[in-house]
Amino acid sequence: MTPHTVDKTPVTLLGLGAMGTALARTWLAAGHPTTVWNRTPARAEALAAEGARRADGPAAAVEASTLVVVCLLDDVSVGEVLAGTDLAGKDVVNLTTSTPAQARTRAAWAADRGARYLDGGIMAVPPMIGVPETGGYVLYSGPRDVFDHHRDTLAVPAGATYVGEDPGFAALHDVALLSAMYGMHAGSAHAFALLRREAVDPVDFAPLLAGWLTAMAQSVHQTAAQLRDGDYTEGVVSNLAMQVAGTPTFLDTARQQGVSPELLTPYFELMRRRLTEGKADEGLTGLVDLLLR
Structure with a gap:
C-alpha cells in the first residue's frame, strides 16, 4: 500500500x-x-x-x-x-x-x-x-x-x-451497435470490391468513403424519431419508390465489375417488400418492422 x-x-x-x-x-x-x-x-x-x-x-x-x-x-x-x-x-x-x-x-x-x-x-x-x-x-x-x-x-x-x-x-445495446458496425463493414467491402479491378487507389478512395459514411450516419436520428412517433414519411427526401427504382443500377454495376451482389440483395429485397405493401412515400425506416418476427 x-x-x-x-x-x-x-x-x-x-x-x-x-x-x-x-x-x-x-x-x-x-x-x-x-x-x-x-x-x-x-x-x-x-x-x-x-x-x-x-x-x-x-x-x-x-x-x-x-x-x-x-x-x-x-x-x-x-x-x-x-x-x-x-x-x-x-x-x-x-x-x-x-x-x-x-x-x-x-x-x-x-x-x-x-x-x-x-x-x-x-x-x-x-x-x-x-x-x-x-x-x-x-x-x-x-x-x-x-x-x-x-x-x-x-x-x-x-x-x-x-x-x-x-x-x-x-x-x-452492445450487440445492436456491433450489428450496425458489421453492416457498415459489409457496405464498405462491397464498395472496395467494385473498385478492386480498376486503376483506383483504395487509399485515395478511403477518405471519400469515410466522409460519406460519416455524413449518412446522421440519418439514424431521423430513423429513431420516426420509430418513436410512428410517422415513417416525416422528413423523407428520398422516398422508397425512388430508391427501389434505382436498385437495378447497383446490381448491374456489380455484375459488370464482376462483383457478387450478395451483401446488397437481402436489403434490396426488404425494400421491394415494403414497397409492395403500399409504402412508396416512406423512407427506409419501415424495413425495421419487416425484420420483426
Whole structure:
C-alpha cells in the first residue's frame, strides 16, 4: 500500500486475455489495488511485476475484493470460474460478451448467491483501453445504485455509460451497435470490391468513403424519431419508390465489375417488400418492422 493507493477501490479481475490485461493495467496505473487471476497463470506474471496481486485461484481472487470484474471467453466460462467462489456481499461486474437472455439469467444466478450484479458491454478494442481520446466506452446495466457506487472506478479504463436497470440492456445495446458496425463493414467491402479491378487507389478512395459514411450516419436520428412517433414519411427526401427504382443500377454495376451482389440483395429485397405493401412515400425506416418476427 502506497499513498497513491489510499482510498482507491480494490478491484479483482478474472480473465487476462488481451482485454482483461488492458483493463488490469489501467486500474494498476490509477493506483487501484488489483488482484488478478487467469486459467493460464503465466499471463499474470507481467501484471504481478507491475504491482498486481496474483491469486492462486478464483475463490482467493473473489475473496480479495468487494468489486469483482469478470472478463472471460463466454457465459459458460463465467459459470465455471465462479462456481466454487463465495459471492455473498460481492459486486460482480460481468464484462464477458453475452446475449441479453444470458445476462438476465446470470444476474438472477448472482442474486441467488448473495451478490449484486452489473452486466457490461465493451465498446472498444484493447488498444483503446486507458486512452480516453480514442472514444472507447463500456455500457453497463443493472441496479443504478451499484453503478453509481462504482462509477469512478469503472470509468478508469474507458468511459462508463449506464443504459438501464434491466441487466440485459448492456448486452442488447452492445450487440445492436456491433450489428450496425458489421453492416457498415459489409457496405464498405462491397464498395472496395467494385473498385478492386480498376486503376483506383483504395487509399485515395478511403477518405471519400469515410466522409460519406460519416455524413449518412446522421440519418439514424431521423430513423429513431420516426420509430418513436410512428410517422415513417416525416422528413423523407428520398422516398422508397425512388430508391427501389434505382436498385437495378447497383446490381448491374456489380455484375459488370464482376462483383457478387450478395451483401446488397437481402436489403434490396426488404425494400421491394415494403414497397409492395403500399409504402412508396416512406423512407427506409419501415424495413425495421419487416425484420420483426
